[in-house]
């Protein structure tokens with residue numbers, strides 16, 4: 001009865017096989033014409049894939065007063081609008097706790113927030129990986145199942161990508177996020193594994209493909225990539241993925257996936273599909289543009305066809321301070337910030353106020369947990385006026401410490417280097 005799950009297989013090895021399998025005709029590119037897939041794969045790593053891959057919204061830099069398609073208010077003291085997306089201003093998090101309220105939570109929309117009716121909403125599970133044909137679940141069906149809850153961040157794979165240009169002098173394509181494409185919330189919902197078992201997942205299933213109900217995503221050059229969807233290996237789907245219907249003890253807000261979203265803890269934000277409509281369960285490996293031309297690492301340091309599709313997020317730290325904040329000299333300042341890792345709990349955060357010459361540990365204020373952030377505080381008594389940089393560097397239980405630089409990749413994913421936060425002592 002229980003499907004066979006090879007949890008021992010590493011995520012990378014699993015994903016690394018996908019491309020070869022697709023080219024050999026053993027995997028399917030769900031919803032993409034073979035012609036388009038071949039073009040995407042052929043162009044991978046070259047300049048043309050970047051032109052194709054630069055999503056319309058992501059190509060738009062700068063700040064606007066409203067974001068088309070986002071429902072909630074976006075006051076300018078909390079958000080920076082970037083195309084169809086809204087980045088959280090990190091300094092505004094100092095008025096929030098460990099959980100990010102929806103009022104402060106970043107929004108990453110490929111198109112715009114659809115208005116869905118929970119009463120008529122249904123989740124359809126289908127595909128040749130089910131033993132007895134398709135099954136539908138209403139929201140009440142999901143709520144009748146045992147619920148699980150978990151505090152976890154959702155973070156865009158491109159969070160902090162603007163520092164590739166500003167700090168390392170190597171511009172990348174995509175939304176120029178600073179550090180605010182992350183939010184940490186308490187999610188509640190049904191286990192995806194329970195729902196897949198109820199739907200009769202077969203022991204031959206290998207991939208599932210959750211798909212959103214938002215509009216088709218059309219790239220700048222007019223290629224319709226269909227609805228936002230990204231395959232999950234069955235091993236992840238059966239492990240810790242939640243079909244979330246609550247965020248911070250309330251129904252999901254429209255912009256964050258109402259009525260149900262996927263919550264794939266630790267993984268790149270794109271894995272947490274919002275406005276879930278259906279899930280294909282497949283006995284052949286699946287592809288979508290979101291794991292072929294997007295969300296892989298392309299560049300000099302990577303193979304021509306790119307890295308394996310991204311899975312986990314990385315390690316980062318941020319001060320809850322505006323960029324270029326003014327801080328009076330000859331006073332003690334209590335600086336606050338947050339650090340997070342997708343691979344382990346934070347074990348320490350070190351702060352430098354002298355360009356990295358000396359470091360001292362910050363005080364950790366939360367019990368560190370994987371895939372959730374840890375708040376910290378430190379004091380600083382600057383003596384002389386002038387511009388200076390503040391550095392925060394986290395280490396996690398795997399022993400990883402944030403490096404000085406991140407190896408360049410063309411789409412600017414997984415920036416993990418120590419960010420040089422510029423302030424002015426006045």
Ligand SMILES: Nc1nc2c(c(=O)[nH]1)N[C@H]1C(S)=C(S)[C@@H](COP(=O)(O)O)O[C@H]1N2
Nearest residue numbers: 106107108109110156212228269272273274
């Ligand atoms: N259906 C759908 N799901 C989606 C997206 C989307 O545009 N459509 N964006 C993804 C990306 S790239 C990220 S980073 C997260 C952002 O979640 P949030 O908007 O709730 O912060 O949702 C993911 N899920």
Ligand SMILES: [Mo]
Nearest residue numbers: 156157269270
């Ligand atoms: Mo994202």
